[in-house]
Amino acid sequence: MPAWLPSAARITSDAGLVAIRGREFLMSTAIDRGHAEALLRTYNKEDYHIRHALTVEKVMRWFAGELGYAREKDFWGAVGLLHDIDFEMFPEEHCRKAPEILREAGFGEDLIHAVCSHGYELTVDVKPEHMMEKVLYAVDELTGLIGAVALMRPSKSVMDLEVKSVKKKYKIPNFAAGCSRPVIEKGAAMLGWDLDELIGKTILAMRS
Numbered sequence: 088m089p090a091w092l093p094s095a096a097r098i099t100s101d102a103g104l105v106a107i108r109g110r111e112f113l114m115s116t117a118i119d120r121g122h123a124e125a126l127l128r129t130y131n132k133e134d135y136h137i138r139h140a141l142t143v144e145k146v147m148r149w150f151a152g153e154l155g156y157a158r159e160k161d162f163w164g165a166v167g168l169l170h171d172i173d174f175e176m177f178p179e180e181h182c183r184k185a186p187e188i189l190r191e192a193g194f195g196e197d198l199i200h201a202v203c204s205h206g207y208e209l210t211v212d213v214k215p216e217h218m219m220e221k222v223l224y225a226v227d228e229l230t231g232l233i234g235a236v237a238l239m240r241p242s243k244s245v246m247d248l249e250v251k252s253v254k255k256k257y258k259i260p261n262f263a264a265g266c267s268r269p270v271i272e273k274g275a276a277m278l279g280w281d282l283d284e285l286i287g288k289t290i291l292a293m294r295s
């Protein structure tokens with residue numbers, strides 16, 4: 088843990104056990120956002136990575152409210168903010184280095200599981216189980232693609248962006264080629280949503 092982090096600023100995860108599909112998780116309720124952002128900025132220096140983290144945080148908070156998890160907004164947001172914590176410095180160990188970094192910073196196993204689950208079948212074998220984990224898996228790549236479509240518009244904004252504009256670019260494999268369509272589609276399937284619903288909701292989340 089970095090010396091500059093006072094122990095009092097650590098995340099606590101002592102609010103009791105929550106059963107998720109037969110397993111029990113400690114749910115972190117006292118998320119200190121300042122601590123989470125400080126950790127993000129310790130391990131991420133590139134502007135693109137910081138902006139991606141902030142976007143996914145915002146999107147996760149919106150989905151928490153939308154899907155009936157308003158009380159867990161801070162937790163969903165922290166997962167979004169920290170999900171790529173290890174990617175810039177340890178790209179070869181993505182989602183495998185994260186547990187060590189997050190544990191050392193005082194985060195709970197629930198948050199660590201959620202963060203790692205977005206690398207399911209890509210870098211790790213941690214399956215998205217909680218609704219929040221499935222949302223993260225589905226929106227991570229999609230926010231990049233939607234952001235790229237928005238940048239092509241005169242407004243450079245998602246505020247006037249429609250699903251059909253995203254779908255048109257989505258079908259062009261070379262457009263935002265780094266945003267994996269199979270991952271996005273697998274995420275939509277995990278949620279039981281079709282692609283239009285996922286894209287529509289994610290646009291609304293990015294507008295929030």
Ligand SMILES: [Fe+2]
Nearest residue numbers: 170171174205
């Ligand atoms: Fe990632």
Ligand SMILES: [Fe+2]
Nearest residue numbers: 139170171227
């Ligand atoms: Fe990401």
